[in-house]
Amino acid sequence: MENPKLKKLHDEWLEEASIKEMQEKLTSEELTSKELVLMYLNRISSFDQVINSVLEVNPDALQIAAALDAERKETGPRSSLHGIPILIKDNIDTKDKMHTSAGSLALKDSFALRDSYVAEQLRKAGAVILGKTNMTEWANFMALGMKNGYSSRGGQVLNPYGPGKFDVGGSSSGSGAAIAANLAAAAVGTETSGSILNPSCHNSIVGIKPTVGLISRRGIIPIAHTQDTAGPMARTVEDAAILLNALSGRDEEDPITGTNPFENYDFTKHLVRDGLKGKRIGIAWEGFIDAIREDKREIIHAALDVLKSSGAEVIESIEIPSAKAKWKYDVLTYEFKPDVNAYLNGLHPSVSVRTLKDLIEFNQNNEDTMLKYGQAVLLESEETSGSLTEEAYFKALEFDDYYATVKGIDFALETYQLDAIVFPGEEGSHISAKAGYPTIAVPAGYTADGEPVGITFAGTAYREPVLIEAAYGFEQLLPVRKPPC
Numbered sequence: 001m002e003n004p005k006l007k008k009l010h011d012e013w014l015e016e017a018s019i020k021e022m023q024e025k026l027t028s029e030e031l032t033s034k035e036l037v038l039m040y041l042n043r044i045s046s047f048d049q050v051i052n053s054v055l056e057v058n059p060d061a062l063q064i065a066a067a068l069d070a071e072r073k074e075t076g077p078r079s080s081l082h083g084i085p086i087l088i089k090d091n092i093d094t095k096d097k098m099h100t101s102a103g104s105l106a107l108k109d110s111f112a113l114r115d116s117y118v119a120e121q122l123r124k125a126g127a128v129i130l131g132k133t134n135m136t137e138w139a140n141f142m143a144l145g146m147k148n149g150y151s152s153r154g155g156q157v158l159n160p161y162g163p164g165k166f167d168v169g170g171s172s173s174g175s176g177a178a179i180a181a182n183l184a185a186a187a188v189g190t191e192t193s194g195s196i197l198n199p200s201c202h203n204s205i206v207g208i209k210p211t212v213g214l215i216s217r218r219g220i221i222p223i224a225h226t227q228d229t230a231g232p233m234a235r236t237v238e239d240a241a242i243l244l245n246a247l248s249g250r251d252e253e254d255p256i257t258g259t260n261p262f263e264n265y266d267f268t269k270h271l272v273r274d275g276l277k278g279k280r281i282g283i284a285w286e287g288f289i290d291a292i293r294e295d296k297r298e299i300i301h302a303a304l305d306v307l308k309s310s311g312a313e314v315i316e317s318i319e320i321p322s323a324k325a326k327w328k329y330d331v332l333t334y335e336f337k338p339d340v341n342a343y344l345n346g347l348h349p350s351v352s353v354r355t356l357k358d359l360i361e362f363n364q365n366n367e368d369t370m371l372k373y374g375q376a377v378l379l380e381s382e383e384t385s386g387s388l389t390e391e392a393y394f395k396a397l398e399f400d401d402y403y404a405t406v407k408g409i410d411f412a413l414e415t416y417q418l419d420a421i422v423f424p425g426e427e428g429s430h431i432s433a434k435a436g437y438p439t440i441a442v443p444a445g446y447t448a449d450g451e452p453v454g455i456t457f458a459g460t461a462y463r464e465p466v467l468i469e470a471a472y473g474f475e476q477l478l479p480v481r482k483p484p485c
Contacts, residue, residue: 169201191227213462282412
């Protein structure tokens, strides 16, 4: 950078700066939001050529930042996110000059007619929506065997800790890789089953998959209404909690948010340094640890030793009856068609893809660019009625609900009187997803060759405060996160 002040801050301070540290410099007038955006744009242009995590930058980002700087001088900051650059996943609508495509060339020219609830909340908080992140196409609900982080529109996202060597995780791949490489202060991802937690563990960042209902899904390209949610992805639990403050709320257009007890709630008050002290934490081994490589198990065992020294009461090898249940994705198969049809039907009239059938035909007509991995999952969903009247749908829905809650998370919490359950890596995320329950991923360490490893804290509905206390307490005892080389 030519500006010596910005070059020094960029080279010596920005890389692991927290949102609170950014706000301190903005408040003291050592830095402006416009300058902060300039530094991040420089990082994106310099470092994202390798990892390919940012799909497009907001053309108005600098002007938005300048306006927020003027507002800060006139009336003060709106929130802890005032002037802070945030990236969001490419399946989240923004009514601006950026597209929303779910990574698909079929929607490469689609401009949202309206902000999503997430975008509205970010703007309300004074955040700068810096750009859209690449992702696994259609949130990895398109084909069998599609590589994490691949999209026809954006290409392949790579893990910054080992580009081409380590899995970047999916489907919020770009959000995970971008925040690991510090291309923004934080990002918003989405999850249906593991899509926040998986890339968080693989990229050594914190990811909060909230209770379904904490954040409105309005304006997010869907997979399944019973499991979809947005959530924060950040380098620290504190930054994730700050972002969660802005995203949480009720929305009359998303009925499930009527169950949200945390409107205008400050999750940062649960950033308790000894947040694990006195808590009962159960360790879910059986049915989960076998899926973890041996070198990663060593990291997880070391993390559990830290838990045992935290003042928490640790109950090892708890039983979750549904750990080895024959889980399927049938609910997603049935819900995707009506949900995505409703979304596509609401797009600007210039967008020719209006239904799932149209999407399948577009892909078939552009096979060379669209069907690198096929579209078996889309075809399977198209075969359903789209009316959600099938007996098979209800049976799948009831099966998932029962085995994820009564014989899953709630069983373990009640049987062992637990405050939270710890899973190795992102294993177990499918159970919390099917229950609609919250989980937080936190970095736990790195293998000998530098691959990130994380653990996850899970609980029952709207137990985010307890999970934040546990995750923050763990992070303070084991602050292992380091930037990619």
